[in-house]
Amino acid sequence: MVHRHHKSLGPHYKWLVLSNTTLGMLAASINGSILLISLPAVFRGIGLKPLEPSNVNILLWSIMGYMVATSVLVVAFGRLGDSLGRAKSYNAGFLIFTLAAVALSLMPGDGPGAAWYLIVVRIIQGIGGAMLMANSTALLTDAFPTHQRGLALGINTIAAIGGSFIGLVIGGLLADIDWRLVFWINVPIGVIGTAWAYWRLRDRIPPRHRPVDWLGNATFGIGLILVLVAITEGIQPYGTHAMAWTSPKVVTLLALGIALLVAFLFVERMVAFPMFDLALFRIRAFSAGNLASLLAAIGRGGLQFMLIIWLQGIWLPLHGYSFEETPLWAGIFMLPLTLGFLVATPVSGYLSDHHGARPFAVGGMIIGAISFAALMELPPDFSYPLFAFLLFLNGLGSGLFIAPNSTAIMNSVPAAERGQAAGMRATTLNSGQVLSIGIFFSLMIAGMTQMLPQAMETALLAQNVPADIARHAASEPAVASLFAAFLGYNPMGELVPAAALATLPPDAAATITGKTFFPHLLAAPFMHGLVFAFSFSMILNLLAALASWFAGGRYVHDEEPAHTRGRAAVAAAD
Template structure:
């Protein structure tokens, strides 16, 4: 079992020089498992749906498809701040260890998924949401545990290594998902079990709290308004990108408008409550610390841009480039993960180096440079043709990963260094919220931009192409009127939708039937509309990266809260608690 949390007011035990490496290795394993689990389904969903005999492109199953992707991310986004505060109050190691246990039990439950069809799919969604609860406990407290364990001059390196697992794991999950799903779809879930069992046992045995928890009453009103408000907003985003009546998306539907308006109203109520209660769920005065507020804004913007990139690349590779180069639709998920490796490589190269250097020179130069490189890489990717030369594509992916790696470890270090030791749990929870909520927001934003682009030109292009292949006009019109989201999800999942959009009886009488359902017809059809939408999406990402660079600059130079001394800055004397403003050192 883990060591009990220190009583309030107690001094921590003398620093064990070896404990920091125990904390780093275990939290890195935990973050890797949580991150891989968050992305592994993106590639392996086609194999899973085939395994449970469910057609994901049927209109009645679109909701299942979306929640299979987003359920885990919604759970982690909503709960990380709450579990960060609980870590501050009850002990960070205690909450982290419980999260590892919940995560592992859920992995076993997913590996033993019963039944098939819609029942199995909703079982998958429900258990992944529960697993997201465990993942939120891991994410909310791992950063705080590391910040407690490492001295200030080594935190950038430690958080850089940990961040490799957190962000790099999301890309590694794509590759693992493709490899395992090609063998047996259940292996996608079994892969987490041995890591979870070892990590849980190790955590309960070795991890302990280095900072005395500060027990406080639970802020029920704050927890409820924040949790329900964020859930409603994220559900609204998920529902908004689905077809609605004759509309390509449901942003104007009364249900989506009600979800979003109510959700945002509850989040505003949360801010009012937190500014008035004695013991808030999240201490809003932390935002008076400039490195904390600017760092989190930069983190949110970068996360939205990075999350959208992952989805767009999967669609580009699986729906267009790989089939045009002779790969069958069934094998594109595996090869998409392989061809995206330069992105992971760039990230792995830059992250630990930038973390180590930021310990010595501060976060600003590396975070700003990383976002500028990221913006340039998005501009370069927009210039590529649909059937690009892979060497250029790989170079631009490497630069994008390099930019993200330069940014994220210094940004994390600056955020965690800026807050008092007793508030690190909630600070880590807020940082994790920006990463996870950014990922969910990116799905809604990027899919919306892409669907808008496809809706403008895909129906007319599809109708003309089908009529040119002797498909009857009525059938071509019906196929072209299918929601653009169906073609988008088909590309995302590595499906060729032409066999489902055109009735089998019609196909049987067409001389060009084999060509229509072959490897190149659909990729050529979707290529130009996709690139039209891609320009919207990547322009948005480029702007987000430039804004993240600006906020990273505003966060200031190197600042460590516990090393700060009161000084007059702009006529004010900052106090060592978050109730006072602590400007960044310029």
């Protein structure tokens, strides 16, 4: 059946879809990362101290609220796009995203009230972002023939992943001028993209109207929310413990969340029109591709955070940069990572159209594993050219992997199921990033807790700080120092009370609050924790390479033999 819009769309419609969805993904991904760099300026603008214990939860949810919303909702919105129309759902997402951008730009008040306003509106914006992410890949797959999908998805993926790195630089530049510009940047992009989408985008594949699977949506959505909230709570201090993984609250959230996700699997097998058709996982290219995507996302997701901490908390201050200017320069010095990604993604996407995904996806993950192994061998005060080369290598590996992997996943499913397939792929990417943050921070905090307290107490005593004050400062949770480094913030003026600093010799007080005391103090414990975190990433990259190999060679569902068409294939071509 030819959709009624099909003939009127014209031969150049596919490029219109590519340009608009690329703009949409760019806006959504920039929005997801722009606060990572600009959050210190935002907190200063609303008069909130990020390192006060009562504000740690606000800090975490300011960063993760948007990602949690997109992670939870992309599968549901992918199915909604299959049922109601992918263009309609995508357009509505652009509109919600833009309205939320305007609301953020007009953020009222100051203090905790303004911070919670920021969190709530960013979660709403995440709803729009989820609708964009869930339907953009499906719209592209509908619009492009199989021999061009890798190129199209590669270009779109540049915006989706590359935008998250570009957001770091933009956030640093704009926050240096005025923190409100961080939110205003998405308003013109959103207005133009929304108007353009409503004017020109149409569905090329007719929607298949189905009843809403309310029980499936509820079990999946609530279950995933509980798990992601537990991860956010788990990396916060709990009593005398460095983290809260053993607290009754976190254990309960995890148990309930996992139980609901297990229940979701049973629900989907029983309902007539499931939210997600589990039969798609019988397609080897789809199941192995999504597994590889999840493993790669977990391995890659925490990388930004570790590099930001390394640069802002250690390397930049040791090289004369003030803590206030480190966020901007951290974004600039991370550009080789983006460059490697931008170089590899369209090339690997184009080549995978002709040679299949396997060599590029496998090779990309092996290159990524090598880069993580090499980064672990660097000293805290590294040589920047070598650091830049390893970042470029890491970005190159990710770029080689992600476009072929996305193309293989989308090619493997029937045309009518592309919305939910795109939603599942986006869920692996976004959930992997949130999981990665929890895992990376947990590994880092565990490593730092072994070394930081003793190192801090010894260093403070050497500067004539009274023993009780040095001991108290050293007993503060390692997560406080970690967040300070992440925010480009020198915490020594708060860890050592002003009254105590006033009693010290002027040289000692100046040393403690200067540019290099905290970085030198943090360097060895940080590198100890980094070995745990990057070893984990290296292992995940190798497992993603194995999953990509298992996914098989080039396979397109629409090119099945006639006698198998209409059924889910159980294996991809080797």
